[in-house]
Amino acid sequence: MIPVKINIHKKSAELELVYSENSTFTLSAEYLRVFSPSAEVQGHGPDQAVLQSGKRDVQFRDVEPQGNYALKLIFSDGHDSGIFSWNYLYELAVNQESNWAGYLERLANAGKSRDSRFIEIRHSGD
Numbered sequence: 001m002i003p004v005k006i007n008i009h010k011k012s013a014e015l016e017l018v019y020s021e022n023s024t025f026t027l028s029a030e031y032l033r034v035f036s037p038s039a040e041v042q043g044h045g046p047d048q049a050v051l052q053s054g055k056r057d058v059q060f061r062d063v064e065p066q067g068n069y070a071l072k073l074i075f076s077d078g079h080d081s082g083i084f085s086w087n088y089l090y091e092l093a094v095n096q097e098s099n100w101a102g103y104l105e106r107l108a109n110a111g112k113s114r115d116s117r118f119i120e121i122r123h124s125g126d
Contacts, residue, residue, distance in 0.1 A: 001090040006071075013059045017093055025093035030114070033058045033075050034103055035092055036082035051106055054116035
């Protein structure tokens with residue numbers, strides 16, 4: 001699915017995708033950052049994904065078209081290696097609710113936070 005219109009809302013840090021069947025999806029920079037398709041986030045295999053934390057305040061620095069097949073999103077935290085294909089963006093859009101719920105659960109289970117200023121405290125067995 002290729003969007004017919006793309007709006008970048010830098011102030012609210014949202015990417016709006018409009019599709020021909022009159023559906024519109026708004027994806028936050030934080031959501032796109034933590035689900036980046038890059039190897040840095042996804043790893044090089046199914047069990048190698050790296051849980052991203054502290055990304056609540058991430059913004060879009062730039063958005064670059066990649067031919068006719070994708071967007072390269074450049075984020076304010078310096079992450080710039082994710083190439084988001086049209087299919088992957090659509091998949092993220094239609095599965096946003098379940099993806100986000102799963103992410104929040106993994107974050108909580110790992111004792112991590114969406115906030116970058118969060119300090120992880122672990123108690124030893126002593």
